[in-house]
Amino acid sequence: MNRSFRVYVYPHRRNDPFANVLLPVDFEPRGNYASESYFKKAFMKSHFVTKDPSKADLFFLPFSIARMRHDRRIGTEGIPDFISHYIFNISQKYPYWNRTGGADHFYVACHSIGRSAMQKAWEVKLNAIQVVCSSSYFISGHIAHKDVSLPQIWPRQEDPPKLGSSKRNKLAFFAGAVNSPVREKLLQVWRNDSEIYAHSGRLKTPYADELLGSKFCLHVKGFEVNTARIADSLYYGCVPVIIANHYDLPFADVLNWKSFSIVVATLDIPLLKKILKGISSEEYLLLQSYVLKVRKHFQWHVFPSDYDAFYMVMYELWLRRSSVRVQWSTSLDSNW
Known part of the structure; x- marks a missing residue:
């Protein structure tokens, strides 16, 4: 080429x-x-x-x-x-x-x-x-x-941070405007959960800290299927969870998205914790290792x-x- x-x-x-x-x-x-x-x-x-x-x-x-x-x-x-x-x-x-x-x-x-x-x-x-x-x-x-x-x-001008998974105490994280039925459903089910942090409105803590402190970061369809959250997740070494039906994912002709992300159907939002907890520590570390490999493609x-x-x-x-x-x-x- x-x-x-x-x-x-x-x-x-x-x-x-x-x-x-x-x-x-x-x-x-x-x-x-x-x-x-x-x-x-x-x-x-x-x-x-x-x-x-x-x-x-x-x-x-x-x-x-x-x-x-x-x-x-x-x-x-x-x-x-x-x-x-x-x-x-x-x-x-x-x-x-x-x-x-x-x-x-x-x-x-x-x-x-x-x-x-x-x-x-x-x-x-x-x-x-x-x-x-x-x-x-x-x-x-x-x-x-x-x-x-x-x-x-x-x-972002700076290089991505060097990361590990040991300090990721939250299971999953999402913050954003509630501008779609999918996000409304996510907040309805998980707003008060102790392991899945689903937040609307302005955060009290730095956004980067939440991404760095979570194992999985949720990309949830808003007005469109796309947001900057996938690239944000990859940048901070957080495994993206894509909850956006019909999304033609970036670079899908080249990258194997199954190796570094989890795709969850919008109908399965109530099963989100069960799906994420069903991923073993070994499987998670493998997913995160590929996150660190592919994030250079999203800069x-x-x-x-x-x-x-x-x-x-x-x-x-x-x-x-x-x-x-x-x-x-x-x-x-x-x-x-």
Whole structure:
């Protein structure tokens, strides 16, 4: 992949009226949805970019859902129109979209608004590769193995802590807003338990301490199937427990999730303690050992590092490149 994979990015001038939407951000990404900006910043400086479209395996649509959301000229309601106009413009100016109907194109989005962003550009949703955090088998328009599940990762600059399991006194931990029936059920059953710490609202203790002090950390579906909790769990060496039906898990084409996580169906929330206590000490230590091995795949770096989140996304895209290169003549290309 490193030697041969190349991607063409549709060019835009720095004085473009919407350069803020189309070019990488010039500040350090922050917040729950930073993955989109981290990928874009790393990618645009990488050796994967080619200025020669004839050498491209894929084509990148560089618009930013997160940036459009905060641009008063566009806003949440205007995103579908912006994308529709963008696709129309590149299809008129360049030949590449029309050759495949966008099947060799991709875009990246982490915010849940990305789900509705293609309402007026269905060819993007159906044909292009969607690299998205909101990756659920249950969502209309998400096509597993065509689309890529982007991990939602809270930005951290420091290296992960070196960990052991001896001080993990809590069986399981969850804290977060109660914004879904699944979380309501979790709190209803386990709110007052002495071994499963399920909390809503603001914590009285540091979030990191709770993750460091728990054997299992619960990733519970909220408004979407995705949250930053899986990456948080891995970072602090806590075995993630995924309670989110239909979640197309990040890097599932590459990683064996059964080796470092537990998946619990939402209907089995009342059985959660029985399931977790049924895991022996030996089985837990094996799970945690793989947590420590895979957590490097769930980190962004200012300068990408081998096998980090950036390279994992690129590998997922490389797996989806077309096996048939579309050829076109020089005369055809010059007519555009």
